[in-house]
Amino acid sequence: MDVVPTLLAGWGLPLPTGLSGNVLQAAFLEPPAVEYAEAESSSSGAQAIAVEADEAILERLRNLGYLE
Known part of the structure; x- marks a missing residue:
């Protein structure tokens, strides 16, 4: 496409x-x-970014009172 x-x-x-x-x-x-x-292999880099993003999302939810 x-x-x-x-x-x-x-x-x-x-x-x-x-x-x-x-x-x-x-x-x-x-x-x-x-x-x-050239396309870069980013499997480990993407995983690290995903973990950081997940932590940031969880922190935001805690700050909003949705999580303890």
Whole structure:
């Protein structure tokens, strides 16, 4: 599909190499510059971020009185 590459390019983000689809240039008044970058393996990094996000959510719920 062309949706993901088009959105990434519109946001000014690089497209991962190997991503299927193309940037729909006609969707833009000024076609964006398309850059490519190697996809990073982020399984451990994503896990660490998820744990931090979970802790932040739990803290917010505690502050709001939903959790003890």
